[in-house]
Amino acid sequence: xxxxxxxxxxxxxxxxxxxxxxxxxxxxxxxxxxxxxxxxxxxxxxxxxxxxxxxxxxxxxxxxxxxxxxxxxxxxxxxxxxxxxxxxxxxxxxxxxxxxxxxxxxxxxxxxxxxxxxxxxxxxxxxxxxxxxxxxxxxxxxxxxxxxxxxxxxxxxxxxxxxxxxxxxxxxxxxx
Numbered sequence: 001x002x003x004x005x006x007x008x009x010x011x012x013x014x015x016x017x018x019x020x021x022x023x024x025x026x027x028x029x030x031x032x033x034x035x036x037x038x039x040x041x042x043x044x045x046x047x048x049x050x051x052x053x054x055x056x057x058x059x060x061x062x063x064x065x066x067x068x069x070x071x072x073x074x075x076x077x078x079x080x081x082x083x084x085x086x087x088x089x090x091x092x093x094x095x096x097x098x099x100x101x102x103x104x105x106x107x108x109x110x111x112x113x114x115x116x117x118x119x120x121x122x123x124x125x126x127x128x129x130x131x132x133x134x135x136x137x138x139x140x141x142x143x144x145x146x147x148x149x150x151x152x153x154x155x156x157x158x159x160x161x162x163x164x165x166x167x168x169x170x171x172x173x174x175x176x
Contacts, residue, residue, distance in 0.1 A: 024170045031163045038156035041149025044110040048117060048145055052138050055121040058130060070126070079129035083136065086120050090140040097147050106155055110148045117141040 054061050093113060100107055120137045124130040
């Protein structure tokens, strides 16, 4: 990561090495930031479970859509069509996540997955087929989000390890 090599303040005299205490403090701050970022997948998983809980109760916490709005939206797609789209999305998302993992990419789309999966709950709800298909969306979502969460955790664990090496080197040089 580019920002992991930057310092908050340049050395006082050009050509002199930065103060070890400044570098150590900055590295410790970056480690804390990375640890915080590594939890994004868990936050997305918690959000998905909360949305799933509302969907399991057939969105009874939300006011029902008036029939005029339903008529304006038109006829919903069939449950079979929605299921086909869900299968296609699930495999595409898994392949995308695995390819990012293999390339070592630091790109994540964990919250966009929550949005797409919530849309599947909504489509099934409007098609009046949510009861029969809730567990399919939940299983697909849990699989996708667990894989993406692992990718996020693994990526930031590697970044933390690199920063920890800097701290260890500073500590070793102090003891010498």
